[in-house]
Amino acid sequence: MSRNKRDELIRNALGIFYRNGFHATGMDLVAKESGVSKTSIYKHFRTKDELILAVLRLRDEDFRNWLFRRMEELAATPQGQLLAMFDALEEWFMADGFQGCMFIKASAEFQNADDAINRQSYAHKELLVDHFARLAGAAGHDAPRALARQLLILKEGAIVIAAMSHDPAPAQEARAIAERLLLGGADISV
């Protein structure tokens, strides 16, 4: 299997797991939908869990690349980018096939704190916080990390409710809260 076919397999598996869930999706279906045999999959991934980890690595890259780029496209300043995140989320919520956050779902299906899938899922969230904190610092906020963690809470809450309600409205509802955090209060320094 070439590098390309391997990447394509991971990308196919991503789509199936995202649509169907992890435990609910069998490796036979992954093989069939990917157009490769199960044996070939197991040549490259020792277990289903390892395939899932590869899927999550791809998703982490894809999602952060998309979100951060979109934030930059929508706003010029760091402060504006943090707010624009919620507009980007709204686009995602309205897109065909939106089914919530893959990492939340992976963490929910693999709850054990020792599980590599559980740890890797949260690592994605930490990378998001890092980026938010960088932007918050650049915008001149004191305690940028605390602000970043609050923005993460807003983002995850909006994703969960949008997915459960099948309605993109939570994006703007969360944005309104973020505006008060970023623009409104007495305790921002710039």
Next chain:
Amino acid sequence: MSRNKRDELIRNALGIFYRNGFHATGMDLVAKESGVSKTSIYKHFRTKDELILAVLRLRDEDFRNWLFRRMEELAATPQGQLLAMFDALEEWFMADGFQGCMFIKASAEFQNADDAINRQSYAHKELLVDHFARLAGAAGHDAPRALARQLLILKEGAIVIAAMSHDPAPAQEARAIAERLLLGGADISV
């Protein structure tokens, strides 16, 4: 099977599904851990899905009863109760066996919008919004329902991050945001 035994079965199943996940838990395990035979379970529930629905009904009652009572115990005013919700959540996050929100997980494992489990999971969130909106109205806020929806976003975001990070800190981080919504802004009417 008596009414009591049936209720106890549902309560047992709740614990197992909450700890293990829905798809990852087989009916044989539910039967074994509940001390009843699988046949007896299927006498009362036609399918696994029906058992899950019964579990979610119980969880909805239990959780709302607990949360609303705790909010009342912790604060006297409607406004205070809305803030105290996050203190109650913090207690939950620190409790043994906390594993996130059962309805978020159910919704994640049964994603189809037509699925009764999916719909019932979101119905729980709507009942929470109703209660928040009642309190926000009693506190004199205009647009109480919009505020209630924002509080829901904060609550769900805090739960998701607390569960993923195995850390109760998001409760107070979300509370700080709620304080700005409830107390800080120019656009509250009382």
Next chain:
DNA sequence: GCAAACATTAACAGATCGGTACATCTTCGC
């Protein structure tokens, strides 16, 4: 005490689970 009604159980279907053994096919050096 006895029969009807109900609850419970072990054993079993048929399908599918994650994962593998082995035979076949392709590819490549030379």
Next chain:
DNA sequence: GCGAAGATGTACCGATCTGTTAATGTTTGC
């Protein structure tokens, strides 16, 4: 053209999945 090496597909493994069948206990009315 041909042999070695790796990729692929088929068919299978034991375990487990949801759900059922048929036999056994247990309660209850009278």
